[in-house]
Amino acid sequence: xxxxxxxxxxxxxxxxxxxxxxxxxxxxxxxxxxxxxxxxxxxxxxxxxxxxxxxxxxxxxxxxxxxxxxxxxxxxxxxxxxxxx
Numbered sequence: 001x002x003x004x005x006x007x008x009x010x011x012x013x014x015x016x017x018x019x020x021x022x023x024x025x026x027x028x029x030x031x032x033x034x035x036x037x038x039x040x041x042x043x044x045x046x047x048x049x050x051x052x053x054x055x056x057x058x059x060x061x062x063x064x065x066x067x068x069x070x071x072x073x074x075x076x077x078x079x080x081x082x083x084x085x
Contacts, residue, residue: 017061019052026079032057040075047073 019025025039030053037051049072050064064070 013054013056014059014061017052017063018054019050019061019063022048024075025051026077028079028081030081035079037079038071038074038077047075049073 019036021042022039023042025036027034027036033053033055035051035053038047038049040047049067049070052061052063054061
């Protein structure tokens, strides 16, 4: 069976507003945006409770504006998108 693929890389993703480089975060696709949360800062090993969401249509990142009510800092955790368990 031959599968046709119409997607193509169109260029670099913007880093403006993207979360700082991290190891072992969770990422979940909502059907519209990708949410990246938590992990450990690659430079110093500090676990964080911050993240951002990426919209591929507009090629924009929206970073964490507050951590009020956010889960504690963590890494090596999992996340799932809508309709997943």
